[in-house]
Amino acid sequence: MIDFQLQLLIILLSARLFAEIAVRLKAPPVIGELMAGVVLGPSLLGWLQPTEIIKLLAEIGIILLLFQVGLETDFQYLVRAGPKAFIVAIGGFLLPFVLGFFLCYSLFSLPLLPSLFVGGTLTATSIGITMRILSDFGEQHGYVGQIVLGAAVLDDVLGVIVLALLYEFSIGGGVSLANAGKIGLYIGIFFLLAPIAAKLISVVIKHYHVKSEMPGLIPTTIVSLVLFFAWLADEIGAPEILGGFTAGMALSRRFFLPLGVALSVDADFSKRIDERMKPIVQLFAPIFFVTVGLSLDLSVVEWSQPFIWYFSLSLLVAAVIGKFGGAILIRENWPTRLVTGMAMVPRGEVGLIFAELGREAKVFSNELYTGVILVIAYTTLFAPFWIKSCYRSLRHRLDENILNGTEH
Numbered sequence: 001m002i003d004f005q006l007q008l009l010i011i012l013l014s015a016r017l018f019a020e021i022a023v024r025l026k027a028p029p030v031i032g033e034l035m036a037g038v039v040l041g042p043s044l045l046g047w048l049q050p051t052e053i054i055k056l057l058a059e060i061g062i063i064l065l066l067f068q069v070g071l072e073t074d075f076q077y078l079v080r081a082g083p084k085a086f087i088v089a090i091g092g093f094l095l096p097f098v099l100g101f102f103l104c105y106s107l108f109s110l111p112l113l114p115s116l117f118v119g120g121t122l123t124a125t126s127i128g129i130t131m132r133i134l135s136d137f138g139e140q141h142g143y144v145g146q147i148v149l150g151a152a153v154l155d156d157v158l159g160v161i162v163l164a165l166l167y168e169f170s171i172g173g174g175v176s177l178a179n180a181g182k183i184g185l186y187i188g189i190f191f192l193l194a195p196i197a198a199k200l201i202s203v204v205i206k207h208y209h210v211k212s213e214m215p216g217l218i219p220t221t222i223v224s225l226v227l228f229f230a231w232l233a234d235e236i237g238a239p240e241i242l243g244g245f246t247a248g249m250a251l252s253r254r255f256f257l258p259l260g261v262a263l264s265v266d267a268d269f270s271k272r273i274d275e276r277m278k279p280i281v282q283l284f285a286p287i288f289f290v291t292v293g294l295s296l297d298l299s300v301v302e303w304s305q306p307f308i309w310y311f312s313l314s315l316l317v318a319a320v321i322g323k324f325g326g327a328i329l330i331r332e333n334w335p336t337r338l339v340t341g342m343a344m345v346p347r348g349e350v351g352l353i354f355a356e357l358g359r360e361a362k363v364f365s366n367e368l369y370t371g372v373i374l375v376i377a378y379t380t381l382f383a384p385f386w387i388k389s390c391y392r393s394l395r396h397r398l399d400e401n402i403l404n405g406t407e408h
Contacts, residue, residue: 002189004053006286011048014040015286028129030349031381033286034373037293045360050294054287061288062353063230063244064223068281069156070127070248071274084330085150091160092151092344096122098317108311112175113166114368117358119336121372122164122319125155126348129380134343144336148343151326152263156350160245161187164238169360186236194243195230195250201225202251206269209213218276222251239357285349292352292373295359301370312374319379320345343389351376 014036022032040048050058056282101119103108106352110118130152134145168183169175203222229243251273301308327341355372358364 002048004051006049007054008057009042009355011054011287011290012283015290022363026344026384028126028348028384030145030352031130031287031377034141034293034352037290038296038298039293041294041296043293043296043298048294050291054294057331058291059240059285060195060227060289061284061286061291061389062356063226063240064277064281065244065285065288065349066160066241066353067226067244067248068277068285069128070245070250071252071270071277072248081222082150082365084332085147086154087329088147088151088326088340088344089154089158090127091329092323092341093123093155093326095325096319096322097162099322100315101170103314103318106316108307110368113169114358114363116175116367117166117354117361117363118315118372120129120159120166121347121351121354121358121376122322123155123159123162123355124347124350124376125152125323125344126172126346126350126380128280129346129348129384130343144339144343145275147330147340151340151344157249159350159354160242161191163357164362167239167357167361169343170358170363183236183238186408187238187242190233190238190242191246193245194232198225198229198247198250201271202273204394218273218337219280222273222277223280241353241357288356289349289352292356294344295356296370298370298372301367306370310373311368313370314380315375316378319375321342331391339387340353342383342387346380348380351380 015033016040018032018036019029020032022029022035023073023188039045042049050051065261080098097117100122104115104118105112130148134142134148142336164187165180169180205218205225208221209217226244226247229247230240231243233243233246234240323344324337324341327337327344330337332340352373355364355369355376357370359369
């Protein structure tokens with residue numbers, strides 16, 4: 001067994017190396033970090049296996065990663081894009097869930113809970129990857145970008161709620177209306193009260209940050225806050241990531257409570273939090289992605305059996321088509337619908353978190369886990385190329401439609 005220090009060193013350096021290679025190949029860095037785990041783990045070299053300490057660090061990485069997603073959640077996107085973002089989000093959430101569940105439960109005869117988990121995993125949308133692609137075209141603040149980012153924000157919120165429900169089913173004795181009602185009530189209370197508490201605590205942190213004579217107050221207190229909310233979420237029976245996501249969402253630059261009541265947000269302080277926390281997230285998040293790769297054992301998968309190919313390719317079709325569900329419903333020209341639907345396809349880090357919780361809850365077998373990871377990898381790796389190609393070929397039509405005022 002390799003010493004922990006050496007194991008961590010290998011994980012961090014290999015994650016960086018493979019991520020750099022992925023970026024140079026125009027692929028998302030998360031794919032490189034995932035491949036680092038595949039290469040180092042039992043699938044290929046067999047040098048590393050995730051120990052309990054590494055798993056613990058990976059768990060912290062998940063929580064901090066969802067905190068970062070929450071922190072970058074800007075509800076102003078949803079407000080600006082209006083009903084169209086809502087339609088794209090609901091359609092792009094429900095259709096992948098239904099298609100994924102139907103394929104698993106009816107076509108592949110999987111049990112109810114794994115089928116629900118697969119459907120839940122397919123609902124994910126990676127805001128980070130989508131924003132990166134749109135920014136390459138300078139479209140992140142454009143018309144299509146506003147719709148896509150607004151829909152992705154709502155998708156993330158709905159996805160985390162569904163994940164909390166599925167997590168409760170996996171540890172609470174199966175699928176039942178009683179379990180769903182209980183955890184739904186807890187989540188509702190948590191989403192209502194936790195952001196208010198986080199905002200009040202952030203006011204205290206800001207006050208003492210100004211008066212403190214020692215550096216490092218913001219990262220220390222914010223990490224403590226995130227871990228506290230993660231513990232609190234776990235206490236109510238929800239996954240810890242719900243706490244991290246909620247804390248990040250409450251500290252984002254624009255956060256709105258239900259019924260239109262807004263919390264005042266100090267944008268400069270939120271930006272400072274983002275700047276101080278990014279290096280910490282960038283340290284822990286790669287440990288999680290490499291651990292996902294280490295948890296995959298591709299050597300024991302029966303690649304000669306048709307199941308794994310039918311399963312992953314069927315889910316891939318559902319994953320791609322499902323995200324067009326909402327886009328085709330909006331009153332827009334077809335180029336706008338096509339680009340909007342395609343931009344919702346990448347699952348990225350959010351999908352990997354869903355899959356990992358399914359594995360940790362022992363809902364996924366190794367074959368199911370492998371199939372789901374393959375689908376996430378397909379959509380994350382190839383979607384950016386599809387989107388860029390599609391956008392280049394349709395850009396002149398999109399620009400003409402905008403200039404002619406044909407957007408409704």
